[in-house]
Amino acid sequence: MTQQSPRPQWWHHAVIYQIYPRSFMDASGDGIGDLNGVIQRLDYLANLGVDALWLSPFYRSPQADAGYDVADYRDVDPLFGTLEDFDSMLSGAHERGMRIIVDIVPNHTSSEHVWFQEALASPSGSRARARYIFREGRGDNGEQPPNNWQSVFGGPAWTQVPGEREWYLHLFDTRQPDLDWRNPEVLEEFDNVLRFWLERGVDGFRVDVAHGMIKAPELPDWDGSQEMIEGGNRGPMWDQEEVHEIYRRWNRVLAEFGHDRMMVAEAWVHPPSRTARYVRPDEMQQAFNFDYLLTPWDADRLRNVIDISLESYSEVGAPTTWVMSNHDGVRHASRLGLSRPGARPNGIDADSEQPDEALGLRRARALIMLTLALPGSAYLYQGEELGLPDHTTMPARYRQDPAFHRTNGEQLGRDGCRVPLPWYADAPAFGFNTTGERWLPQPEHYARYAADRQLEDATSTLELYRQLLAMRHNHGLGNGELVWQQSLRSDVLSLTNGDVTLVLNLGEAPIALPAGEVALQSVPDAISNGQLTGNAAVWLTTP
Structure with missing residues (x-):
């Protein structure tokens, strides 16, 4: 039976921007991004048109796993600043109409905790x-x-x-010991950690490894691998029933602070009906739709995952939360340029297949038009509004991901998608700071993706994102309803949401457009002789 959703809250339709602090903006000049760097870019983010910011961990940590090994959940690591800097960032975001979501890492602590x-x-x-x-x-x-x-x-x-x-x-690194979430002391401690940040004014939490906090009681042997099967983790260490009791408890903690605070689950489980269990009315408010992230460049498979997702989340009265990239995998602009577009390799290096950069960007610009046309909430990963690809030729000597070192390079890891952002094409470290220091190297071709160049270009990826976000807001697409339109070809998707029609051509051959006034197009040459060209998309409105 479908749950009746209450009056839509902000997270039902919000577009949320993920900030990976160490790679966003470095105000101190030490090569690692920080909270004051975020403060310097709040106007940029507000002008982009996002509703909220999610910050990956900035807590005290020895940084064995880039901050996902937390030594103190109630303080800011000096690398990133101080609690006062956090408060300034929070108030600055709120003044500009943006909410703040912070990462909580409850499955494990640092070994230095x-x-x-x-x-x-x-x-x-x-x-x-x-x-x-x-x-x-x-x-x-x-x-x-x-x-x-x-x-x-x-x-x-x-x-x-x-x-x-x-x-x-330790399900992850040796320096990340797993907590026992059947221990009442652990439960009480994290209740108080949540309250600490809620009292400071945060609007929500992204819950790391939300499906892993409870293990099967006997810890039985399991012969499966830790690779995701059909998009989800399997085994007695994942997605156990008791985990939902934790989120019911946390739901009550959030309710102490009103009804506008939220949680979003990082739960790599499959199928969507199991992910939807994390967002039942008395648990979390959102869960990342990783099935959508993992769907390849294929019209039938995209339509299928969208339909199943909308149905599964509707049954529990929750919004669907679309996501294409994050800090844990190859950026979609690179994945879409592979010979199997949308495949999810574990990193790309100089010895791997190199993506077709131009084709990947063209498809990425088309895909965001589908994503932002869908009802529900959407997450953007920092730099995707610039069209950034991965650093696909990073030498091994620079790699820092513990997965790379623990597997002796068999897993290339996630460093390629975590490279510092390019802000100014002609500045040291492309404007990431003023000193040229950077914790990971930037490829030279990042100059052409720099924000300053794109702000001056009406056809840039950044300008496309700004226009899409403004139109999505003005037309209420996040709170809208999807209606599929008949398509003349199997490699074309067409849908309406309110008075906006999307047409996405995933094939190579052009296709005639339906009636309507072209409001936005994914690339300047998307329309030729009245037809939609290949690997392109348009938004139409009723004339």
Whole structure:
């Protein structure tokens, strides 16, 4: 039975921009982006037309996994600034009509967190160890891991405590020990962490690894891999039923601060009907639609995932949340330029197939027109409004992703999509800062994607995004309704949402356009002799 959605809240239709702080803007000049850098670019973001900003972690951390190893959930790492800087950024965003979502990382802490240091210094069976998942090893002397689980980053998911029979679980890096979410002390601590940031005025939380916080009680062996199967993680460490009790509890915490605070789940589960369980009325408010992100450049498959998503989320009264790229995978402008457009390789380097950069950008510009024509909410990853590709030839010596090092390079990792943004074509580090320092190298061709050049070009990707976001807002597409239109070809999608019609040509041959006035087109040559050219899209309005 379909749940009746209450009066739409802001997250039902919002376009939310992901900021990866260390690569967004560096005000200090040390080569790592910071909160003052975000403050410097708030006007840019407001002029782009987004409704909210999601910031990846900026908490105190040894940065073993770029901040997703948190040592103190209630403070800002000096790399990024201070709590006062955070407050200034928050108020600056609010003054410009943008909300702030912060990342919360609850599956694991840093190994340098005071809790884990206390656990290592405490005996087996102690209260300190009970906050994490410690187990005795197998074998006569405990020399074998407690089970055969593998880390998402490669290698065993267990590390032995030196000189002991006990091991601790880490689904990711050894420096990211998993918490035991059946422990009441863990539950209470995170209730208070949420309250700390809510009291400062944040509008929501992106919940990292939302599907991984509860493991099957007996921690049984599992012979599957940690690769995603059909778009979702599988095994006794993922998507366990009890995880939903945590989010019902968090829902009540958010309600203490009114009814306009939200959570969005990073839950790599499949099919969409299982993802939708995270956004039932008493749990979270959004979940990333990774099935959409993973869909290749194919009209039938795109239409199918859109239909299934809308149906699944409608059944629980929640909005669908569309996303094309984030900090964990190759940017879609690069993926769409591959011989299998839309494939999701684990990184691209100089020895990999190199994407067709121009074709990838052309398709990316067409795909955003589909994405922003859909009802619901949408997430943009920083730099996609510039059309940025990955750094696809980054030498191995610069790579920092723990997945690259734990697999001896078999997984190239995520560094290619995390390269600092280009702001000024002719400045040091392309204007990322004034010193030229940068934590990852930028490819030279990023100059042509620089924001300053695009602001002066009426046909740029940046200008296309600005126009699409303005029109989406003015026509209420986020709160609208999708109606598919009959298409004359199997490689063409056509839909209406209110008074806007989208036509997307995923093929190579031109196709005649239906009646309507052309409002926006994905590229300057999208229309030729009254026909829509290949790998292009238009928005039409009723004359």
